[in-house]
Amino acid sequence: MTFLRAPRRTGLIFFPAYDWAISPNHPEREERLLYTQDQVLEEGLLDVEGIVEYKVRPAAHTDIQRTHFCVPDEAAVTTESHLIAAGGCIVAGDAVMKGEVANAFALVRPPGHHAMRVVHGNRGFCNINIEAIMIEYLRETYGIRRVAIVDTDCHHGDGTQNIYWHDPDTLFISLHQDGRTLYPGSGFPEEAGGPNARGATLNIPLPPRTGEAGFLFVLDELVLPMLAKFKPELIVNSAGQDNHFNDPITDMNFTAQGYATLTARLKPHIAVLEGGYAVENALPYMNVGIIMAMAGLDFATVKEPNYDRDYQPQPANITRSIEKLVRGLKATFVEGNFPRDEFKEGETYGFSRNIFYDTDGIFEKQREQIRCCRDCAGALAIESTSSLGEHILAVHIPLYACPVCQQTARDWFARAPRREFTHLYLQDRPNKSYERL
Amino acid sequence: MILGLDVGGTHTDAVLIEADRLLCATKTVTQPDLLATLRSALDGTLAEVAPDAIERLVFSTTMATNAIVQDELEDTGMIVAAGPGMDPGWFAVGPAYHVVPGCLDHQGFETLPLDHQAVLAAGRAIRAQGIDVLGVVGKFSVRNPAHEQQIVEWLEGQFGHVALGHQASGKLDFPRRICTTYLNAALSGIHRRFTEALTRILDEKGIKAPRYVLKPDGGTTRLDASLPFPAQTAQSGPAASVMGALAMDGCPGTTLVLDVGGTTTDMAVVLDGVPLLERTGIQLGRFGTLIRSLLTKSVGIGGDSEVHLDEAGRILIGPRRRGRPAALGGPAPTPTDAMILLGRLTVGDALGAASALAAIGGRHGWNPAVTGEQVLEATAQGIAAAAREFIAEINARPVYTIHEVLENQRIVPTSAVLIGGPVSHLAPYLEKALGLPCRVPPHHGVVNAVGAAVARVTAEITLQADTERGTVVIPEANLNQSVDAGFDLAQAIALGREVITRMATDLGAASEDLEISTVEAQSFNMIRGYSRRGRNIRLRMCLAPGLIPAWKRGV
Numbered sequence: 001m002t003f004l005r006a007p008r009r010t011g012l013i014f015f016p017a018y019d020w021a022i023s024p025n026h027p028e029r030e031e032r033l034l035y036t037q038d039q040v041l042e043e044g045l046l047d048v049e050g051i052v053e054y055k056v057r058p059a060a061h062t063d064i065q066r067t068h069f070c071v072p073d074e075a076a077v078t079t080e081s082h083l084i085a086a087g088g089c090i091v092a093g094d095a096v097m098k099g100e101v102a103n104a105f106a107l108v109r110p111p112g113h114h115a116m117r118v119v120h121g122n123r124g125f126c127n128i129n130i131e132a133i134m135i136e137y138l139r140e141t142y143g144i145r146r147v148a149i150v151d152t153d154c155h156h157g158d159g160t161q162n163i164y165w166h167d168p169d170t171l172f173i174s175l176h177q178d179g180r181t182l183y184p185g186s187g188f189p190e191e192a193g194g195p196n197a198r199g200a201t202l203n204i205p206l207p208p209r210t211g212e213a214g215f216l217f218v219l220d221e222l223v224l225p226m227l228a229k230f231k232p233e234l235i236v237n238s239a240g241q242d243n244h245f246n247d248p249i250t251d252m253n254f255t256a257q258g259y260a261t262l263t264a265r266l267k268p269h270i271a272v273l274e275g276g277y278a279v280e281n282a283l284p285y286m287n288v289g290i291i292m293a294m295a296g297l298d299f300a301t302v303k304e305p306n307y308d309r310d311y312q313p314q315p316a317n318i319t320r321s322i323e324k325l326v327r328g329l330k331a332t333f334v335e336g337n338f339p340r341d342e343f344k345e346g347e348t349y350g351f352s353r354n355i356f357y358d359t360d361g362i363f364e365k366q367r368e369q370i371r372c373c374r375d376c377a378g379a380l381a382i383e384s385t386s387s388l389g390e391h392i393l394a395v396h397i398p399l400y401a402c403p404v405c406q407q408t409a410r411d412w413f414a415r416a417p418r419r420e421f422t423h424l425y426l427q428d429r430p431n432k433s434y435e436r437l
Numbered sequence: 438m439i440l441g442l443d444v445g446g447t448h449t450d451a452v453l454i455e456a457d458r459l460l461c462a463t464k465t466v467t468q469p470d471l472l473a474t475l476r477s478a479l480d481g482t483l484a485e486v487a488p489d490a491i492e493r494l495v496f497s498t499t500m501a502t503n504a505i506v507q508d509e510l511e512d513t514g515m516i517v518a519a520g521p522g523m524d525p526g527w528f529a530v531g532p533a534y535h536v537v538p539g540c541l542d543h544q545g546f547e548t549l550p551l552d553h554q555a556v557l558a559a560g561r562a563i564r565a566q567g568i569d570v571l572g573v574v575g576k577f578s579v580r581n582p583a584h585e586q587q588i589v590e591w592l593e594g595q596f597g598h599v600a601l602g603h604q605a606s607g608k609l610d611f612p613r614r615i616c617t618t619y620l621n622a623a624l625s626g627i628h629r630r631f632t633e634a635l636t637r638i639l640d641e642k643g644i645k646a647p648r649y650v651l652k653p654d655g656g657t658t659r660l661d662a663s664l665p666f667p668a669q670t671a672q673s674g675p676a677a678s679v680m681g682a683l684a685m686d687g688c689p690g691t692t693l694v695l696d697v698g699g700t701t702t703d704m705a706v707v708l709d710g711v712p713l714l715e716r717t718g719i720q721l722g723r724f725g726t727l728i729r730s731l732l733t734k735s736v737g738i739g740g741d742s743e744v745h746l747d748e749a750g751r752i753l754i755g756p757r758r759r760g761r762p763a764a765l766g767g768p769a770p771t772p773t774d775a776m777i778l779l780g781r782l783t784v785g786d787a788l789g790a791a792s793a794l795a796a797i798g799g800r801h802g803w804n805p806a807v808t809g810e811q812v813l814e815a816t817a818q819g820i821a822a823a824a825r826e827f828i829a830e831i832n833a834r835p836v837y838t839i840h841e842v843l844e845n846q847r848i849v850p851t852s853a854v855l856i857g858g859p860v861s862h863l864a865p866y867l868e869k870a871l872g873l874p875c876r877v878p879p880h881h882g883v884v885n886a887v888g889a890a891v892a893r894v895t896a897e898i899t900l901q902a903d904t905e906r907g908t909v910v911i912p913e914a915n916l917n918q919s920v921d922a923g924f925d926l927a928q929a930i931a932l933g934r935e936v937i938t939r940m941a942t943d944l945g946a947a948s949e950d951l952e953i954s955t956v957e958a959q960s961f962n963m964i965r966g967y968s969r970r971g972r973n974i975r976l977r978m979c980l981a982p983g984l985i986p987a988w989k990r991g992v
Contacts, residue, residue, distance in 0.1 A: 003725060004523075004612075014835060014837070015837065015842075016837050017838065017839055018837055018838045018959060019838045019840055020839055024962060024964075024969075025962075025964050025967055025968065027964075029962070029964060031961040031962060031964065031973065034961055034973065035543045035544075038543040038609055039522070039543055041610055042522075042543065042576060042577055042609040042610060042611050043523045043611060043612075044528075044610050044612035045523070047610065047612060047717070047725055053835050054833075054835065055833050055834065055835040055836065056835070056836075057842070058842060058843070080839045080842070081839055084839060248965075248966060280542075280543070280963075280965075284543060285522075288522060288523075292523070297523075298524065300524075301522065301523065301524045302522060302523075303521045304521070305520070305521065305540065305548030306548075307521075
């Protein structure tokens with residue numbers, strides 16, 4: 001036997017954080033990736049020529065400041081493990097952008113896709129958005145602009161949606177269990193992006209018990225055509241694995257074969273682990289399948305030990321309802337265009353929302369204002385009040401902001417009544433600066 | 438007195454050691470017949486000392502290495518139980534490789550029973566090919582050896598020799614387990630015959646001392662204990678040189694060991710007296726194995742490497758070796774010729790060296806002395822660049838805990854030890870190129886034999902306890918017993934110490950050699966739903982490579 005050679009060079013960033021848990025019995029605990037590592041090692045995947053394992057390094061607070069407003073600051077809302085998970089994604093991104101590998105899989109924890117632009121604490125097991133931190137690092141470092149994020153976690157990626165809501169250069173697609181039946185309760189097709197980025201957010205809520213056929217149908221009929229239309233320079237997969245039929249906290253019906261097939265067809269440049277809590281009977285097989293798919297190896301022989309006994313193909317009524325959903329979304333998002341008429345160029349619009357941090361029990365009230373702009377993502381200001389007593393104003397100047405929006409945002413920041421706020425923040429992406437008062 | 442024997446490609450060295458002194462060293466030419474070589478090396482030594490004065494005999498052999506490289510492996514049948522995952526057909530090895538249904542998961546739970554009829558049929562098919570040795574390997578057999586043991590039981594009496602996957606190593610890596618088991622089976626006859634012949638020779642010479650053989654991890658094992666694991670005796674040469682450097686130099690701080698040979702330079706790192714180990718196992722020919730090994734890397738630059746110029750006129754050394762140095766009648770200039778040209782070595786034909794190197798210097802209009810200097814500088818720079826790359830690779834090894842990421846332990850060599858051939862003439866150049874103080878230990882011509890002679894016994898165990906399944910398994914020690922729900926890390930460590938002590942004693946360790954290190958000790962709560970269902974304990978302990986206490990440095 002000589003070592004197997006992978007058709008594609010694939011980077012693997014494995015960080016199981018064996019010394020970190022949210023709490024001892026929490027799904028997000030030390031044991032989570034233990035059996036995945038066992039399976040990956042036992043299969044000999046690290047011996048495959050072309051599968052390259054990278055060492056992680058912690059992200060810096062300045063890496064977080066490209067994406068988030070951490071209240072009161074980064075140190076208060078992150079632990080080392082969050083920084084290393086984000087850093088692991090950056091290592092993956094560097095490996096791909098430098099051309100060392102064709103693609104990379106960041107098998108890191110804790111996850112990040114529920115973390116929004118403003119962070120007061122932990123929601124949905126997430127503090128900071130590790131994909132967004134990576135993407136903004138890559139944009140600044142390598143000058144890429146158009147990025148697509150396909151979130152295949154079972155839960156709606158509401159944090160990622162929030163961060164890219166106004167950004168026309170980022171296509172965010174989320175496939176998830178219908179928000180009426182699962183945390184965080186959002187992710188409906190009507191949520192399609194802000195005034196400057198209508199149609200760059202695509203939510204695909206799937207009925208409980210959606211199986212292999214349903215996921216792959218959505219991929220082939222909607223996700224791939226949408227990507228073809230958007231023409232991203234980089235595809236990122238938020239590869240949550242809790243759609244699995246063995247997962248204890250969701251009701252979906254997906255499989256290791258299905259995940260591997262999806263990965264092989266989606267061809268993400270970078271995949272990042274998100275959720276997935278069937279630690280002993282789903283994650284080991286799914287992760288092996290995803291790694292093999294990314295490396296271009298034949299994964300036909302990968303399946304869960306209880307697949308033949310427990311996997312039920314999805315019922316016909318679910319197939320029909322998914323087909324109907326996809327037809328409607330395809331007509332609007334792929335074939336149609338979103339009218340911008342309701343918003344006037346140069347005007348500023350305000351939106352309000354309440355956000356609950358389930359893990360940390362924090363209530364947040366937000367009011368944001370966005371300048372409607374045809375040329376960029378628009379000047380953005382967020383006023384946020386939390387049940388911890390914080391009252392902040394956060395001003396964001398997008399990386400590719402037009403001169404008018406840049407000036408508008410700087411004016412908002414300069415004229416803000418400082419005494420009214422516990423903190424003021426200016427995230428000035430074009431000037432690579434972050435100010436906190 | 439200890440007798441150390443190192444069989445090298447060209448020479449076989451024998452050393453006699455009394456406590457911490459090297460009494461004598463003899464060199465004989467290595468012949469194609471290994472036993473004849475050992476016999477003449479022993480004769481050379483016995484001219485100096487009475488056979489009953491020898492209390493311990495250690496040798497490093499090339500028998501297994503040669504059999505692998507020359508493809509003289511015995512025909513071996515393989516029966517493999519894999520289950521889902523990577524296609525087991527990709528790892529086929531040998532002339533009779535059979536995959537049978539049967540599967541265990543990562544916890545060792547059976548997820549598919551072993552197929553009795555398929556095992557019997559595989560056994561019959563292998564026997565029908567006239568094959569008498571068998572390797573048996575299961576995926577995750579190190580978590581539960583039941584399937585491997587079941588296969589052996591079902592085929593009882595049908596094969597002359599059977600090698601089992603879980604006994605060779607407790608590490609996870611199914612493809613490497615297959616290769617390791619295959620080699621242990623396919624080398625078993627060769628190794629047994631060699632051992633028997635060697636025993637006859639030693640008996641005939643009156644040497645009754647316990648016999649040890651060196652392994653690639655820089656440790657020794659009793660010759661008879663090596664019989665089930667003959668692949669462990671392959672490729673111990675680099676380990677002998679590292680242990681020799683340790684014996685002769687002491688290797689304080691972080692030491693880079695460079696063994697400069699004719700064709701290559703072997704590199705290793707010793708950290709506070711303990712050599713660094715490979716993460717998985719040694720590569721033997723085309724086989725990746727799970728056999729524990731020192732971390733070494735070879736670069737194609739040696740004393741006999743070809744010296745040539747690139748298009749820009751820069752001097753390049755190696756990686757090709759076209760033959761002997763020009764001064765000794767070879768076809769191309771070599772670093773050795775540069776030493777001869779500079780008058781530092783007085784062998785061979787200095788004019789031959791000069792004329793071969795003239796082509797190199799001529800391009801730049803250098804006189805012979807400058808040319809010689811430039812060649813030696815380029816040699817040192819080539820080795821130094823390879824060493825820096827080697828160190829960078831070590832520092833890029835992934836870690837899996839926050840603690841380790843934050844600690845960010847980096848290997849930064851503080852000095853280098855040079856051994857092999859004419860290193861004393863290269864030392865000043867290497868010192869400059871590496872930016873490190875370089876030491877050349879005494880007796881560097883027989884350093885490997887000394888390393889073999891004074892290396893102590895090594896052993897490793899991998900303990901995995903799963904209180905949900907109610908078992909503790911130590912595959913290397915054939916231990917598989919039940920535990921109750923209260924079994925914890927402290928009990929695991931106590932059991933581990935007991936088992937490794939017994940194992941090391943069986944392998945020939947003296948009580949003063951039993952320095953046990955705990956390499957890994959982790960205990961995970963196993964949560965199912967939201968409640969704790971058990972504890973998953975992982976423990977690795979070893980006797981790290983080191984020197985027998987009787988030996989003190991400073992020969």
